[in-house]
Amino acid sequence: MANREELVQFYFRLGFNNKEILAVLASHNIVISYRTLKRICSKFSLYRKKNFSNLPEVFSFLQAEIFKSGQMQGYRWLHLRALQKGFVVTQKTIRQMVKYLDPEGVQLRTARRLHRRRYHTEGPNAVWHVDSYDKLKPYGIAINGCIDGYSRYIVWMEAFTTNSNPKIVANYFIDAVSMIGGCPERIRADLGTENGHMEQMQKFLRRSHSDNWAAEKSFLYGRSTANQRIERWWGVLRKQNVQFWINLLRNIQNDGYFTGDFIDKNLIQFCFLNIIQVEGVKKALQDLQLNVVEMTDENATLDGGDVLFTGREFFVGLSKRTNQRGAEILADTFKDYAVSTVPVLDNLHLKSFCSMAGPNLIVIGSSEPAQKALKTMQQMSDHRYDKLTVPDDAAANCIYLNIPGKGHVLLHRAPEEFPESVKVFEKLKEHMLIPVANSELAKVDGCLTCSSLLINKSPDL
Structure with missing residues (x-):
């Protein structure tokens, strides 16, 4: 301390x-x-x-x-x-x-002057305000967000290629519910079709409650412009972040480099989507008063998908997206932990075939590259880890949480995606297992760990 x-x-x-x-x-x-x-x-x-x-x-x-x-x-x-x-x-x-x-x-x-409107709600998690933000959508970047009406805590704020797919919005909702450990009393959203799955999930989670806003009353629809709390937040976001990108992308368009077709939008997404998302995440981390370390060395690359923290040490995969210099900067930042590098062969990231499934448990794929990487980690570590081998490399990417009052919680790929690997996870009798469908994100190389950010700090809700 x-x-x-x-x-x-x-x-x-x-x-x-x-x-x-x-x-x-x-x-x-x-x-x-x-x-x-x-x-x-x-x-x-x-x-x-x-x-x-x-x-x-x-x-x-x-x-x-x-x-x-x-x-x-x-x-x-x-x-x-x-x-x-x-x-x-x-x-x-x-x-x-x-x-x-x-x-x-x-x-x-x-x-410019804004006239404030009065807002009242009972307390934290009484109302979550959900909405989509389309100011960057002409350029192929769609934002969806949720804010707690009482505390103004940003429950999620995501930039992606679409915000109109109900599966994507529902995934944001489930991630937030899993992280916080519960759902809100009510959700306020507009009548867009992207909110349909989230509506059904919210009503299901609140089906057995007996308060005045339980079950069918737990989801409120209304005009987007009247969704006051998050509309106010969109104004803040535009001022602090989005207007810069609007100006930049508009200049690219005015210079004749963007016509709005499919290829141009994909190029914008490839070049800027991760940067926009990272800026939003960085701002949220700073609001939580967490120390954010920036890599200023232009020769260094370090992708989160290549960083495996066991609680005792770091393993860093050397892949197409992470190099030795990036691993060295990580070691300089976390001087109290050992940092070992692991060559990644025939895979996108180190965590494409392994992750932590418990405090001392590594889940690993059964392919030859995965087993070679595990052997390298075992040789470089002074600690003996337990291992859980699953038939499918992609299924080895899961999220372990130690939640007070719930114990060991493991988010893993759904049975319809990897049935044989799920049978292996079911042997973890002390874990609460939560299957998560990830087939759509997998089409763009998205996995469970790269779609989440774990913070060891209780939000002040």
Whole structure:
């Protein structure tokens, strides 16, 4: 656990003022006086009003931010970003620089004013607001999201090639329910056909409840424009992220490189879809106050599908999408864990044929490349792992969760996809087994682990 000095430095660089730092330290059961806090800040040269950063460096930082999606932000947001990057600068200085660097943006933001509408709900998970966002759809990128009405917690926010397939939206819903450990009291969505499967799932999960919003009343339909909470979020998303992409893709179109046909949309998806999704995920992780480490070495590649964390050590597959330099950066980031590389032959990723099915259990495919990779891992590790061999390599990709109150939970491929492998999983008597159909995503090389992000932190719902 971080000590109080590390916490003070962390929250100071997040932009918290002294009063806020004292309050958040108390939530860590660390109670100190205002004078002690000032003394710690002085020790580590943490100042807001002296020892200001070099102005040309601040100017260069703002130029880089405004060149990207920061052009959609006001001076307060950019000031916070500067503080988080370690700069000591006043809000007034940032405002003056922004006015010089982006006068058109300042004028546009000044001209627009939103009138707030009143919103009321009973508490966390009382209402989830679900909607699709189509501003990037002309370019082949469709966004679907869900936000908790009370806490404004983003339940999911996904960019994909479509948001009109009911199976895709239902998969987002089931992933969220599995992660949180329950469903909401109500879901508010529009009348689009993409919400049909999710509606039936929600009503099924709430069928036995006895409250006023149980069963058939647990899913509310209405006009998309009246879905207030998520409509407000779309405004935030456009300002913080999407408008940058709209401008960029529109310029590509205006320059004659995009005509809107099938091939052009696929090229846009290939080049930008993962980047857009990663930016959204990065923002969500930062909102959870998690440390996000960026790889700045252009020669390094590291795909999550090649990173297997056992709880004791990392195995990194060297594949078409991950190289030795990427593995070295991972080792530098997690210095307390051993990092070993494993050559990946005839497969897309390391986790295309293996994953963790428990704290000490590796599930592995039966093919020759999979067994060779397992042998390499066994030779390089000082620890002996149990193994579970399944007939199908693709079925070896599963998601293990240790959920308080539920114990060992394993999400694995559905019986209709890999019946023989499911019979092997059924031998895990201490696990709660949840089959997940993944045949559609598999058509675009999507597997269970690459469609999920596990966070060892309870969301404040």
